[in-house]
Every structure is written in structure tokens, then in C-alpha cells.
Amino acid sequence: MIAVKGLRKTFTTHIKEPGLAGSLRALVKRETVTKEALKSVDLEIQQGEIIGLIGANGAGKTTLVKILAGIVHPTAGEATVLGFKPWERNNEYRRQMCLIMGQKAQVWWDLPALDSFLLLKEIYQIDDRLYRENVEFLAETLMVKDHLKTQVRKLSLGERMKVELMAALLHRPRVIFLDEPTIGLDLSAQKAVREFLKSYQREFRPVTILTSHYMEDIKELCPRIVIMKEGSFVYDGPLAEVQRMLGDEKCLSVTTRERTFKFTIARTELAARTAEIFAQNDVLDLNIQDPSIEDVIESIMKNGTAL
Amino acid sequence: MNWWRHIAAAELRKILAFRSDFWVTFIGQALVQLLIARALWQSIFAGSEAEVMNGFTLEMMTLYYLIVPIGQKMLTGENVGFLSREIYDGTFSRYLIYPLSFFQYKAITYLTHSAFYGLQLILIFTAYNFFVKTAGFSTLLPGTLLFLMAAFAYMSIAMIVELLSLWAENIWSLMVLVRFFCLFFGGGYLPLTFFPEELQRVLVYTPFPYLVSLPVRTTMGLAPPNEIVHGALVLVAWAIVFYFIAHLIWRRGQYKYNGVGI
Structure with missing residues (x-):
């Protein structure tokens, strides 16, 4: 067509x-x-x-x-x-x-x-x-x-x-x-x-x-x-x-006494990285989420690749 | 095919959509123009102490200046910018999407406006003649038809200029200049009998006198039949030439159209 x-x-x-x-x-x-x-x-x-x-x-x-x-x-x-x-x-x-x-x-x-x-x-x-x-x-x-x-x-x-x-x-x-x-x-x-x-x-x-x-x-x-x-x-x-691309990634939002920071990591690294964050920081709050479809598309638009 | 009739009908409905604008355009403007022309030429005639000036009595001159503005509106149909405005703001795209020729579409909408003002011409001329009896009625129809032919020729000239907006970012001054030339050398501001004879002889070889002067003189019964027929043929010839040139310009310019705008 x-x-x-x-x-x-x-x-x-x-x-x-x-x-x-x-x-x-x-x-x-x-x-x-x-x-x-x-x-x-x-x-x-x-x-x-x-x-x-x-x-x-x-x-x-x-x-x-x-x-x-x-x-x-x-x-x-x-x-x-x-x-x-x-x-x-x-x-x-x-x-x-x-x-x-x-x-x-x-x-x-x-x-x-x-x-x-x-x-x-x-x-x-x-x-x-x-x-x-x-x-x-x-x-x-x-x-x-x-x-x-x-x-x-x-x-x-x-x-x-x-x-x-x-x-x-x-x-x-x-x-x-x-x-x-x-x-x-x-x-x-x-x-x-x-x-x-x-x-x-x-x-x-x-x-x-x-x-x-x-x-x-x-x-x-x-x-x-x-x-x-x-x-x-x-x-x-x-x-x-x-x-499906979302399935392999997780978004972390970490709030400490000093600041809040967000980043994306592979699902397989989640346990290890979380433990590491708790060990190195005085964590007040930790939020783990799947990245939104908007995040993935925005990443593709910006970088030409997904996340 | 009925589409052209429906386009004309839709255009007419657009003209009639605004009640106050309709009455101001249809009656108000003509009355104001009549009063101004009458006052102006009355004082000019009084000042010169002449009964006839370049072949025109005061009554005829008033009629001339009553017909000319309506004739101008017939000529300019949809008004300056009828194409370029749409090219600049991107609404021109619609004509490229619809399964019809945009030239034909535009010609129909343009001439619908002209025909509307033609009706105004017939009514105003009849009303004036009823009270003043300056000219007969037999030449009103040929005069109106000549104006319609002139409108088609002028539209083709205007299309040539307006299509230049595919290349240039602003063609307003050019459009106004061309309009001024057409009206000035066509007798739209002053009857051509007031122009130097040499210039009148040269103008015969241009389309200008056939756009305004001839249709006005025909309407007033001042043009002999052979001049009317000759003028009509010349108008058709010029219209075909300009229409063809406008097509050529579009053929080149369409590659420049990018459909952007507001």
C-alpha cells in the first residue's frame, strides 16, 4: 500500500x-x-x-x-x-x-x-x-x-x-x-x-x-x-x-540526607547495586520502578538507542 | 459535474455569512463613493466653468466614478493576497489534497466574488439611472459581462504575481504596485481621455484599458459595438496569455512549496 x-x-x-x-x-x-x-x-x-x-x-x-x-x-x-x-x-x-x-x-x-x-x-x-x-x-x-x-x-x-x-x-x-x-x-x-x-x-x-x-x-x-x-x-x-525493552531495566530513585538521585540499571544487577547503595549512603527513601514507555522512547529519540 | 456550482454557492454563502458587512459593502460603500465623487467633480466643474470636460458632463463623470469602484471590486474579486496569503500560512495545502485543479477552484471563487459585485453594479446603476437618467439600460448587460471577462484577465495577472510568493518571502509591495498600474493605466483613477494622446495610443497595445476603461464606457453606453467586440476579443486573448503564464509559474513553483505556516 x-x-x-x-x-x-x-x-x-x-x-x-x-x-x-x-x-x-x-x-x-x-x-x-x-x-x-x-x-x-x-x-x-x-x-x-x-x-x-x-x-x-x-x-x-x-x-x-x-x-x-x-x-x-x-x-x-x-x-x-x-x-x-x-x-x-x-x-x-x-x-x-x-x-x-x-x-x-x-x-x-x-x-x-x-x-x-x-x-x-x-x-x-x-x-x-x-x-x-x-x-x-x-x-x-x-x-x-x-x-x-x-x-x-x-x-x-x-x-x-x-x-x-x-x-x-x-x-x-x-x-x-x-x-x-x-x-x-x-x-x-x-x-x-x-x-x-x-x-x-x-x-x-x-x-x-x-x-x-x-x-x-x-x-x-x-x-x-x-x-x-x-x-x-x-x-x-x-x-x-x-x-519488552523495559523488562531488562529498572529505574532507581534514591533519597539521602544530602540529595535525591535517579538512575537506570539492568534488572540482574538490582540486588547487588541496592545493597551497595545502602552500604555507602544514609538512605532515607529508595524507590524501584519499571521505566515508562515514554522514558524508553525519549531515550531512543535522544541517543538513537533504548536507555 | 456540479462541483464548480457548489464551490460558487459555498463562496456566495461565505459572502452572505456576515450580515452587517454585506450591507456596508453592498449599499454603504456605493453611497459614500457617490457623495464624494459628486462633491469633488461639482467643485472641479464649477472651478473650470466648463460644461463638458474631456467628453464628460458632470452627470456622466459622477456615473463614471460610481461605476469605477464597483468595477474595481469586480476586477479584484477576492482581493489582494487571495493566493499568497494562503501560500504563506500553509492553508494552500488543501487545494493540493482535494481531487480538483486549484486553478479552477480559485478561478471559480474569484469570479463568484466578481459576479456578486456585478449584481451590485446592476442594482446601483439602475437606481442611479432611475433618478438621473444619464445613460440607457441596453448597455448595462454587455458592460457587466465585459467586467466579468476583465476580472478573469486581472485574476490571471494577479495569479502570476501571487505565485511569486513561492520564491519570495513577501510580495505585498509588488502586488499593490501591479494593482496600481492596472487601475491607473486602465482608467480606474481618471478617465483615459484625460491622459496625453501619445500615452493613450501606446496603452491600446497593453491590457490595461480593457480592464477598466472599456467596461465602464460600455456600461455607460459610450463605446460603439465594434469597439466592444474588439475589446472583448482582446481581453480573452490577454486572459489566455496570462493564465498560461500563471500555469507555467505554478509548474516551476510547486517544487518550492513546503506547506509550512502558522
Whole structure:
């Protein structure tokens, strides 16, 4: 369904020294920097799979999604989605995919959502019966029936996100790109969106790529994760595998009269190290925990390895 | 295919979404412009003690300056920045995701705005003529149609400039400059009969007089039929040339689009 090979993307941006002198100099000569947003990445995703794309800001997640959605052209490499090169923007491809960006509205702000849906119905050439079914199913599942006649700009962030989801899924896409769909939402709205995505995935089995900074999204939705660091993949595999990595490690938090210190050690060394700590320090408190999945992923993002 | 009709309808609903803005745009602006034009030219005519200035009586001049602002709004459709703004803030991405040509989408939304102002032109012209009887009604429709054609040509010119935002970080001044050129040399600020004859002769070979002057003169019944037909053909030719250039620029510029923004 999605096959990516050696995909690269570089961006050139202008830079300017701070201050008035820098501004004056930039009027005559501007300096540029080239940033490699994607460094030759390979990826394969099958029908019905949902993968979580994780990485720090600027890791290249959104760039990859934008290339696969056909918004941005790659600098080099190959990618096909449903057999199409996304950046050629074949209408046949665009009718089968959707992109939802948590930070950008795609429905028309000045119109009620139903007006936007009617327009999308024509753009995607959705037949009347399917359109009615989809609006009903999505509105019911997302619980936004009462908000569809309100101007989108007057909706709350959570309601707007749900309307965005509805608009993007009206044509039942086979490929879904979700770029931080829960950003800025409160906890209950995040949960509702996650539940919806889970049930949608179960029902229609699209290929889904999800980027998110919220680990809850990833843990709930993505059996497979890809961790990105500075434009490269540093981990591509099952989330369960990351969870298994936790099994060999323990996190210790030790409080003495002077200070509190935390460190991670191998499970096999636990007894010996604990005894050693007690022997060498005046210990007030000692706490032993499994490292959280967030800790492992953060470590992979920082160091390229797990803990 | 109905999608273009639905895009136009959605755009129209957007225009009608804000009640007070609608009435101010539709009626208020025209009344203010009428009063200013009337007061200004009344004093100019009084000062010169002439009945006719460069082919215009006071009544005709008032009508000219009533039509021109509405015609300008028809020309500029969605207003300055209709593409570049979306390129800079990244909302342009939506046109690349939807299974349609963004050129066609933009042309439809643009011309919907123009058509809305066309309706305003018809109503205001009719109301003015009802009281003052300066011109006939037979040329109102051809004049409005010429304005719509001019709007398409101007949109193509504007698209060329706006698409330069794929390369440059700010093109506001350029957009304003091009708009000023089109309106000034098109007769948008002063009827072209006030320009030196040499300049008028040169301007015929540019698209400018066909953007404003010809549609206004046609609406007022001042342009003979052969000039209207010739002007319409010239407008179509210019529109095709500019539209083609805009396509070429997009073909190159799309590699520069990175979809970032606010």
C-alpha cells in the first residue's frame, strides 16, 4: 500500500544576523542554510496497518506525511501510495486519501460544517446514499450531531477537530494521514478522538499514519511505531518490542540526607547495586520502578538507542 | 459535474455569512463613493466653468466614478493576497489534497466574488439611472459581462504575481504596485481621455484599458459595438496569455512549496 525507498527532502531557508546591522546586510546579501529534513528513509506499510510516527519537533515527521499526501515534492527517492506517486497528485489517488492536520483547519471557517460537507460531497463525487450514511455514522460516533449547523469558527477546539475528522473521512479514504490530531484538545476530547479513530480503523481498515506528541495516542492506537531523529528512522518495529525493552531495566530513585538521585540499571544487577547503595549512603527513601514507555522512547529519540 | 456550482454557492454563502458587512459593502460603500465623487467633480466643474470636460458632463463623470469602484471590486474579486496569503500560512495545502485543479477552484471563487459585485453594479446603476437618467439600460448587460471577462484577465495577472510568493518571502509591495498600474493605466483613477494622446495610443497595445476603461464606457453606453467586440476579443486573448503564464509559474513553483505556516 505504502512503499518508500531512499526518500530525501532538503529545505533551504534564509537566515539573518540579529540587530539592525544584520537587517541592513540582509538587504544586500542574504545567507541561506540547507536543512536535511529527511535523510534517505525506507518504509513499507500494509493495508489495514496503523503506524505511529514519533519524534521531537523538526525530526521530519510532518515532512514525510506531507510528501506522502502529495503536498510537498521530495528532493530524491521513491514513494508510492496505492500505486501512485503522491506528488503527481493524480485525482484517482486524491479521492482515496485524506490528511488531517491538528494545527490547520481544512473546513471552511465561515460556513456551518454541513455546508462544507456538501461541497466535499461534490468534490469527492460521493453518491447521495453513501454521503447520508457517512454523515450519520460519523456524526453519531463523534457525537457532533448538534453542531453541524453552527458556523465552524464558533465551535470549540474539540468540536472543530471532530468536524475536521468528519470532513476528512466523508469519502471513506483508504489512506489516512493524521498529523497531531489531538493537539490542544482537553483530556476528554482527546479520548473521544482516540476512541473514534480506533473504531474507524476496526470498521474500515484503512492504512493510517499518525504523528503525535501524546504518548497516549500512540499507546492506544499504534501497534507499530517509527521513531524519527533528525530526518532518519532510529526505530521501526512493534510498540510491544519497545515495551519488552523495559523488562531488562529498572529505574532507581534514591533519597539521602544530602540529595535525591535517579538512575537506570539492568534488572540482574538490582540486588547487588541496592545493597551497595545502602552500604555507602544514609538512605532515607529508595524507590524501584519499571521505566515508562515514554522514558524508553525519549531515550531512543535522544541517543538513537533504548536507555 | 456540479462541483464548480457548489464551490460558487459555498463562496456566495461565505459572502452572505456576515450580515452587517454585506450591507456596508453592498449599499454603504456605493453611497459614500457617490457623495464624494459628486462633491469633488461639482467643485472641479464649477472651478473650470466648463460644461463638458474631456467628453464628460458632470452627470456622466459622477456615473463614471460610481461605476469605477464597483468595477474595481469586480476586477479584484477576492482581493489582494487571495493566493499568497494562503501560500504563506500553509492553508494552500488543501487545494493540493482535494481531487480538483486549484486553478479552477480559485478561478471559480474569484469570479463568484466578481459576479456578486456585478449584481451590485446592476442594482446601483439602475437606481442611479432611475433618478438621473444619464445613460440607457441596453448597455448595462454587455458592460457587466465585459467586467466579468476583465476580472478573469486581472485574476490571471494577479495569479502570476501571487505565485511569486513561492520564491519570495513577501510580495505585498509588488502586488499593490501591479494593482496600481492596472487601475491607473486602465482608467480606474481618471478617465483615459484625460491622459496625453501619445500615452493613450501606446496603452491600446497593453491590457490595461480593457480592464477598466472599456467596461465602464460600455456600461455607460459610450463605446460603439465594434469597439466592444474588439475589446472583448482582446481581453480573452490577454486572459489566455496570462493564465498560461500563471500555469507555467505554478509548474516551476510547486517544487518550492513546503506547506509550512502558522
